[in-house]
Amino acid sequence: MISEKRVVVAGGLGFIGSHLVSRLLRQDNDVVVIDNGITSGGRTLDRHSRLEIADADVTMPLWIEGHVDYVVNLASPASPEDYTALPLETLRAGAIGTEETLKLAARHEAGYLLASTSEVYGDPLVTPQNEGYWGNVDPIGPRSMYDEAKRFAEAMTVAYSRSKGVRVSIARIFNTYGPGMRSTDGRVVPTFLSQATRGLPLTIHGDGSHTRCYTYVTDTVEGLLRVLEHGTTGPFNLGATEEVSVLELARLTIDISGSTSSIVHRAGRPGDPRTRKPDIRVAQEELGWNPLISLSEGIKLTLDSGLGIAAVD
Numbered sequence: 001m002i003s004e005k006r007v008v009v010a011g012g013l014g015f016i017g018s019h020l021v022s023r024l025l026r027q028d029n030d031v032v033v034i035d036n037g038i039t040s041g042g043r044t045l046d047r048h049s050r051l052e053i054a055d056a057d058v059t060m061p062l063w064i065e066g067h068v069d070y071v072v073n074l075a076s077p078a079s080p081e082d083y084t085a086l087p088l089e090t091l092r093a094g095a096i097g098t099e100e101t102l103k104l105a106a107r108h109e110a111g112y113l114l115a116s117t118s119e120v121y122g123d124p125l126v127t128p129q130n131e132g133y134w135g136n137v138d139p140i141g142p143r144s145m146y147d148e149a150k151r152f153a154e155a156m157t158v159a160y161s162r163s164k165g166v167r168v169s170i171a172r173i174f175n176t177y178g179p180g181m182r183s184t185d186g187r188v189v190p191t192f193l194s195q196a197t198r199g200l201p202l203t204i205h206g207d208g209s210h211t212r213c214y215t216y217v218t219d220t221v222e223g224l225l226r227v228l229e230h231g232t233t234g235p236f237n238l239g240a241t242e243e244v245s246v247l248e249l250a251r252l253t254i255d256i257s258g259s260t261s262s263i264v265h266r267a268g269r270p271g272d273p274r275t276r277k278p279d280i281r282v283a284q285e286e287l288g289w290n291p292l293i294s295l296s297e298g299i300k301l302t303l304d305s306g307l308g309i310a311a312v313d
């Protein structure tokens with residue numbers, strides 16, 4: 001267990017970052033958050049004697065006083081709405097932001113963890129996707145600013161390991177949801193929950209047959225900590241394996257929330273992958289990690305917490 005360490009969390013005001021920060025603080029670590037607030041939705045973290053927050057952009061040179069044991073890089077727009085609105089910021093975060101955070105880790109001889117994504121697999125031609133699959137990505141497609149930024153970020157990360165000896169790890173995170181997501185963040189779980197609780201129709205883009213595996217945020221955070229502690233490069237897929245179609249997710253959300261909402265279909269989104277399912281054998285075997293929260297349990301927990309950015313833990 002990571003304890004009594006000093007951990008820099010870039011992107012620590014974001015959805016996953018804020019959960020990771022509270023877990024690190026609970027485990028008696030000192031935490032330095034670096035975040036420029038671009039997609040944090042104005043989230044603040046409770047004051048804590050072991051928490052420092054720097055309002056800084058990872059695409060600028062970074063300087064942290066004192067020793068650092070680990071650098072975790074989560075700083076990037078992550079929802080399709082955000083990265084579509086912020087294509088240049090997303091590419092710069094993946095490219096320059098990854099290099100600046102790697103330089104920080106190199107200077108402090110700290111372990112480094114890159115939060116990569118299942119989007120590196122693009123619209124996959126094999127399912128489930130294991131870490132050996134190189135992906136099917138359109139370099140100029142509507143999601144390319146995110147997919148290619150993360151692919152470049154992975155390449156930059158292994159280059160710092162090979163050429164500068166930085167101890168790096170890469171986690172490929174699959175769709176993660178849970179308390180504290182912005183209801184307007186555009187990702188499907190908060191969108192459906194927000195619509196269902198207000199009695200509005202749940203909007204599905206396309207026929208709803210495309211599938212995803214949704215991972216509850218505490219499982220993702222546990223996986224990230226295990227990758228960080230393990231310290232090997234990976235990459236490690238982190239995702240639940242319960243595959244559901246978007247239509248099934250909509251029905252489940254209506255069912256669990258007891259909503260009277262209907263379901264409406266809108267035009268499909270260009271570039272939306274048809275399927276996404278992780279092969280997690282590497283994480284299971286090397287990290288002993290398994291997602292513990294089922295989709296229906298996770299939807300209930302998210303619903304009970306109330307949506308909204310303050311609702312972490």
Ligand code: NAD
Nearest residue numbers: 011013014015016036037038039040057058075076078176
């Ligand atoms: P988020 O948008 O809630 O959090 C990202 C945080 O990074 C925000 O607080 C934002 O202000 C900050 N940030 C962005 N650009 C920055 C910059 N240039 N300098 C400093 N801070 C910056 O997103 P999230 O869902 O918490 O995702 C966190 C990370 O995990 C991202 O790197 C994302 O790509 C990755 N990831 C998330 C998911 C998911 O389903 N949530 C899936 C795969 C990968």
